[in-house]
Amino acid sequence: MTRTLVEGFDRGAVTLARLLAREGRRVTLAGPDTASQQALALRAKGVEIRAHADLDANPGQHDEAFLDVWTPEVAPRVALLRESGCVVRCLGDFVLERSEAPTIGVTGTAGKTTTAAFLAYLLRTAGVTVHTSTTARAANLWPTDELLPAPADGVVLMELTSSHLCFTTRSPRIAVITCFWPDHLELHGSLDRYRAAKEAIVSRQSPGDVVVVNEDDVDAAAIASGSPGRRFGFSAKAEVDAGAFVRGKEVVLRDATGERSFHVPARVDGPRLQALLAAAATALAAGALPEQLGPPQAPPFRATRVGQLGDTELIDDGMAATPAKTAAALRRRAAGSVVLVAGGELEIAGLPVHSSPEEQMLLEQACAEARRVARLVVLFGPAAARLAPFFDRSRIVRAQTLDEAIALASERAEGAKVLVVSPMFPLPPADRERIAPALETLAQARE
The missing domain is CATH 3.40.50.720 (NAD(P)-binding Rossmann-like Domain)
Known part of the structure; x- marks a missing residue:
């Protein structure tokens, strides 16, 4: 037994x-x-x-x-x-083992949830039955008991983090890799072990399987090279042999049958465009492309516009628990145009975060980007002490709690183009869920 x-x-x-x-x-x-x-x-x-x-x-x-x-x-x-x-x-590995339906797994250091959400939208628009979880924390599409017993029809779509993949014995039929950089190394012990976890998404694929990869990311592309299956790429910078890319104001999908193009949906920023390209390339690989490429709704907590405080846009980027994600949210902002709320916890699962040399470098780079765009930085929580040395004292305000930080930021937001809550460090789930309501209250009070 x-x-x-x-x-x-x-x-x-x-x-x-x-x-x-x-x-x-x-x-x-x-x-x-x-x-x-x-x-x-x-x-x-x-x-x-x-x-x-x-x-x-x-x-x-x-x-x-x-x-x-x-x-x-x-x-x-x-x-x-x-x-x-x-x-x-892990539970996700059990679903991969037992599912009679084709499985699609999405991984990457960032963009997993948005890509998976966009893909679910595209597949359903094309008439495909999509089984995915709805009860995972913070709108993630992680595998949960909603997928038990494993489905036999349609497709099974799962977001697979490194914490899933390090405990897997199987790979999905279609593996999607959005990007790769050092992150969550405290959970794995080293960059090599973190990379090995991500590589598990393709390491047990067969020649009949598919990998879809961000060809703009050298490290992600290297991970995809471990798959013996067919390769579809996506790129915002160059054409790909098979997959999705941008040509002018068009999203072009290319496979052995030729090319199809769609207008780039309005109000799609850089990270969401990348997620849309990944989703479109995956739908193409699955043979289930919709007739139109409409603008799908992005999941919450991910650079989501909540409202307006006077002339200042209010942005909830509460899922940005790592410096590189905050840097991505700030990269296209003009110098001196942002009031940034950042901070959070210094540990996750009892382990120190952003402590490896690789992650410390990413923290320095993110703070350099924040110095460029931020007219004011409001720091909160235990991580405030770690972040403060990166900024000029005249441009930071300290707060004990997230709620206090948002209130202080709102009082000083006049003249800023955007007020963004993008912590760079982990937040308790309850704190993350309070960001959007707090910003919405600010917007409503000004109306």
Whole structure:
């Protein structure tokens, strides 16, 4: 009998444990927290429940382990399980294994969610049944229990982060790679291990599979080269042999049958254009291109316009938990035109963020971009102390909390073209979800 560990007591873990127990496995459901009532009910199905468990000290003996997506690859339990011969997996890997429908996985250091959301829109517009999760945190399209049991019709579309991919044993039929740079290295231990996690999206593909890649990104293109499958590219800078690119004001799609072109939708900035190109190239590769390339709605928290405060545009970029994402939001802004709210937490999963040499360089570059465009920077939270040395004292204001930072920024926004909340550091989910309502309140108060 296969011995299987499922980590955590959330709905996804409970659903997976129940499914595996029905298949006759010897399942242990374990985690550091108190077990939920739904988890405790599984004892009647023969599932062992280990609440308040220290898995890093003693994960137990198992043949397979399905770990939580927030588990760092550097966690001691990961090494202990692997050393014992256990196969370490995640819920997303289970979906990849069991899905009878074609699977599409989107990864990259940035742009995953927007690309996946745009792709879902394009495929559905073309009449395809798309199975994707709607309950993941912060509008991410990560695999959740909504995909269990794995679908048999249409296509399965999943956003796969490095924290998913480091625990996978399979690759999707169509793998999409948006970009690659050093990020979240604290979760993996090194740049090489972070890259290896991303490479997993293509490392187990077959010649009949497909990779879709950003040909403008050398490192992403190198990862795609590990796929034995057909290659489709996308580029905002040059033509590609097969895939999507920009020619003048047209998005051009090219494959073996020829070319089709669509007008670039209005109000599509650089990052969203890249996401749209990625989605269009993937739809082309899937053979399900809609007749029109309309402007899909972007997911929230990602450089989203919320409203107007006088002449100042209000932007929620709360998902920018890394410096390079903030730099992307600021890059096309004019010098001295921005009031920036930045800060957040210095750790994630108990590990220091942006601490590797590679990430420190990206932090310096992002702050240089912020110095160029910002007339004022409002810093908040523990990360304020780390960010402050990068800026002239006369151009920064310190706040204890995010709410205080937004209020201070609004009081000093006159003359700025944009007020953007783009933290550069991680935020608790509850804080991120308060950004848009706070900005909307500012806009409504001025009306």
